[in-house]
Amino acid sequence: MTHADSRPHPSMADKSASIDAFCARARIMPVITIAREQDILPLADALAAGGLTVLEITLRSAHGLSAIRRLREERPNLCVGAGTVLDLAMLDAVQQAGAQFIVTPGSTRELLEAALASPVPLLPGISTASDLMLGYAMGYRRFKLFPAEVCGGTAALKAFAGPFGDVRFCPTGGVNPGNLQRYMEQPNVMCVGGTWMLDSQWINNGDWASVQHSSAAALALLD
Numbered sequence: 267m268t269h270a271d272s273r274p275h276p277s278m279a280d281k282s283a284s285i286d287a288f289c290a291r292a293r294i295m296p297v298i299t300i301a302r303e304q305d306i307l308p309l310a311d312a313l314a315a316g317g318l319t320v321l322e323i324t325l326r327s328a329h330g331l332s333a334i335r336r337l338r339e340e341r342p343n344l345c346v347g348a349g350t351v352l353d354l355a356m357l358d359a360v361q362q363a364g365a366q367f368i369v370t371p372g373s374t375r376e377l378l379e380a381a382l383a384s385p386v387p388l389l390p391g392i393s394t395a396s397d398l399m400l401g402y403a404m405g406y407r408r409f410k411l412f413p414a415e416v417c418g419g420t421a422a423l424k425a426f427a428g429p430f431g432d433v434r435f436c437p438t439g440g441v442n443p444g445n446l447q448r449y450m451e452q453p454n455v456m457c458v459g460g461t462w463m464l465d466s467q468w469i470n471n472g473d474w475a476s477v478q479h480s481s482a483a484a485l486a487l488l489d
């Protein structure tokens with residue numbers, strides 16, 4: 267699966283619909299950086315047992331690509347996306363690995379254009395109206411707001427709702443159980459991303475029960 271893929275490419279409307287579907291399923295998207303290969307399956311299983319079944323696996327560690335590949339092969343019921351995709355080589359690599367969606371922390375014309383020609387939906391990161399307008403002009407209507415708390419949080423989301431009424435966001439960066447509900451109450455928020463359920467001590471200790479509990483507790487705040 268590369269951007270030279272010969273299958274018909276979905277339209278931007280189809281890609282937005284597919285992003286809407288995985289965000290609605292997720293509500294909370296764990297942003298996962300795998301430090302040890304042995305953690306991949308038990309960590310994904312703990313998140314899933316806590317109700318989080320849409321995972322963003324970052325390329326911040328050497329295990330990112332193999333984690334995407336492995337989860338696609340061995341956990342077909344999960345929805346597995348790639349994060350921290352910074353350039354075209356990474357975009358290509360995560361598609362080859364089977365990523366079902368792609369998230370970038372920011373927006374470059376090169377990445378936005380390449381993803382237009384790809385069957386895999388891209389959720390580009392933005393932090394300003396100008397970033398957003400770069401993608402908007404190419405047809406993008408779904409964005410990651412990053413780093414959400416730093417670039418204005420819910421006040422920024424309310425402000426963006428005026429000029430960009432048809433845009434929806436996945437705020438990520440500084441989201442936690444204390445502000446989660448406030449974010450999810452915004453009409454232009456589809457889901458949030460975060461790392462608070464991935465405490466490194468729990469993971470290093472193999473304390474999967476705490477990962478599961480933290481995931482389930484966060485989802486319970488939204489019911």
Ligand SMILES: O=C(O)C(=O)C[C@H](O)[C@H](O)COP(=O)(O)O
Pocket residue numbers: 297324326349350351369370371412438439440441459460461462
């Ligand atoms: O590396 C990327 O591409 C990212 O997406 C960064 C993550 O979104 C943040 O690291 C989430 O950060 P916190 O939830 O504040 O811990």
